[in-house]
Amino acid sequence: MTLQSIVTQLGGGMLKTVLLFFSTLIIALPLGLLVSFARMSNAHLFSKKFKPLRLLAQVYISVMRGTPLMLQIMVVYFGPYYLFGIKISSSYQIYAAIIAFAINYAAYFAEIYRGGIESMPKGQYEAAKILGFTKAQTFFRIILPQVMKRILPSITNEVITLVKDTSLAFVIAYAEMFTMAKRIAAKETSMLPFVAAGIFYYVFNLIVAIVMNRIEKKMSYYK
Amino acid sequence: MKMLEAKNLKKSFGDNEVLKNISFDVNKGDVLAIIGPSGSGKSTLLRCITQLEKVDSGEIVICGETLVKNDYDGNALYASKKEKASVARHLGLVFQNFNLFPHFSVMRNITEAQRKVLGRSKEASEEVARKLLKKMGLSDKENAYPCELSGGQQQRVSIARALALSPDILLFDEPTSALDPELTGEILKVIRELASEKMTMIVVTHEMLFAKNVADRVIFMDKGYIIENGTPDEVFNKSTNERTKAFLAKY
Numbered sequence: 001m002t003l004q005s006i007v008t009q010l011g012g013g014m015l016k017t018v019l020l021f022f023s024t025l026i027i028a029l030p031l032g033l034l035v036s037f038a039r040m041s042n043a044h045l046f047s048k049k050f051k052p053l054r055l056l057a058q059v060y061i062s063v064m065r066g067t068p069l070m071l072q073i074m075v076v077y078f079g080p081y082y083l084f085g086i087k088i089s090s091s092y093q094i095y096a097a098i099i100a101f102a103i104n105y106a107a108y109f110a111e112i113y114r115g116g117i118e119s120m121p122k123g124q125y126e127a128a129k130i131l132g133f134t135k136a137q138t139f140f141r142i143i144l145p146q147v148m149k150r151i152l153p154s155i156t157n158e159v160i161t162l163v164k165d166t167s168l169a170f171v172i173a174y175a176e177m178f179t180m181a182k183r184i185a186a187k188e189t190s191m192l193p194f195v196a197a198g199i200f201y202y203v204f205n206l207i208v209a210i211v212m213n214r215i216e217k218k219m220s221y222y223k
Numbered sequence: 224m225k226m227l228e229a230k231n232l233k234k235s236f237g238d239n240e241v242l243k244n245i246s247f248d249v250n251k252g253d254v255l256a257i258i259g260p261s262g263s264g265k266s267t268l269l270r271c272i273t274q275l276e277k278v279d280s281g282e283i284v285i286c287g288e289t290l291v292k293n294d295y296d297g298n299a300l301y302a303s304k305k306e307k308a309s310v311a312r313h314l315g316l317v318f319q320n321f322n323l324f325p326h327f328s329v330m331r332n333i334t335e336a337q338r339k340v341l342g343r344s345k346e347a348s349e350e351v352a353r354k355l356l357k358k359m360g361l362s363d364k365e366n367a368y369p370c371e372l373s374g375g376q377q378q379r380v381s382i383a384r385a386l387a388l389s390p391d392i393l394l395f396d397e398p399t400s401a402l403d404p405e406l407t408g409e410i411l412k413v414i415r416e417l418a419s420e421k422m423t424m425i426v427v428t429h430e431m432l433f434a435k436n437v438a439d440r441v442i443f444m445d446k447g448y449i450i451e452n453g454t455p456d457e458v459f460n461k462s463t464n465e466r467t468k469a470f471l472a473k474y
Contacts, residue, residue: 127322
């Protein structure tokens with residue numbers, strides 16, 4: 001079995017890995033921002049100390065970070081059947097994988113956003129307020145762009161981890177690349193598919209690192 | 224004509240009473256310098272006028288519009304959100320540490336609020352910005368970013384940013400405290416120029432010479448009280464108050 005035929009066979013898996021990767025980011029990046037808002041919310045009920053929205057976000061982040069992603073993927077995939085008796089089809093695999101990854105990564109992103117937002121000097125908000133900007137204008141035009149620059153290195157870390165984490169989707173037999181590599185390796189009793197998979201992940205992450213580095217450079221026009 | 228009237232302002236942070244019954248007026252075209260030791264409540268007073276802090280009680284009227292007055296129980300009763308925003312439009316504030324937006328060019332620092340808050344066109348707001356930059360001696364810096372400028376230049380940009388919204392009163396919160404003596408001179412020169420154009424200003428400062436020479440009125444604050452409120456001559460030369468004399472003797 002040649003490397004070329006392995007790569008051809010892995011090709012479909014690669015596409016699915018890439019699909020899972022981008023879908024996760026597209027959902028988790030904005031979702032994480034919303035979760036960070038909830039996490040920092042001061043909205044309270046009954047007493048000043050009881051902040052339901054904040055509590056909810058804290059529990060959510062705690063559970064998402066405190067349990068294995070692999071388990072979360074299984075819960076999202078098998079949960080509907082075991083909890084509600086809904087019959088699941090194999091076409092649900094991709095959705096289950098994307099949902100599980102998105103809600104897991106949103107929790108991590110939320111904490112990164114929170115760190116960035118809370119590190120912003122108060123003076124930026126005050127200057128914006130004096131100039132008459134609304135709260136939304138202040139956040140999206142003045143605060144968020146600066147936060148993005150500050151948190152970019154942490155985001156890059158998460159994105160690189162995500163590339164490798166996509167291999168966890170094998171637990172629900174979502175045919176991403178690692179799942180395919182395992183299948184081929186078992187069928188051909190060869191280590192070569194794993195080598196090819198390793199190279200693939202490495203190259204993928206190399207590209208991610210280069211792209212993120214470019215973005216970082218683009219944002220370095222100010223301090 | 225009175226541009227600002229403050230009556231019986233009180234403000235505490237927890238148990239710490241920072242403003243104890245502060246009253247004063249500012250007339251149109253006047254430059255009011257507020258001096259006093261650190262912790263005397265000068266900056267808090269400025270922050271209460273500009274709505275960065277709220278007073279606990281008292282009355283503030285700016286350009287005839289009431290920002291806050293007392294309710295029947297003597298607690299501060301603020302105007303509606305809309306009215307507060309309208310009052311705020313009369314004021315501009317220059318901060319000690321500039322607080323420019325670092326991700327915007329000098330030009331955009333000055334045009335952004337004109338466009339998004341006043342709804343001015345890009346061309347109109349750039350025209351305003353260029354005029355102000357010329358006045359500040361920074362015509363060649365419109366494409367620079369704040370991090371590329373000296374402290375004095377940054378502070379001049381922030382003055383231009385405040386002026387671009389044509390405030391009726393311009394307030395300065397220790398505008399030179401983050402600058403070395405040479406750069407301090409740059410900023411004081413700008414304020415002096417504005418004073419000669421009869422811009423109404425309130426300047427919290429530690430620059431005694433500046434207060435003496437440029438201000439029309441001087442307020443000396445200590446421990447949350449106004450100890451002196453008069454012309455520079457009255458405060459600097461004729462004061463009989465021990466606290467005032469002791470403070471001024473250090474300069």
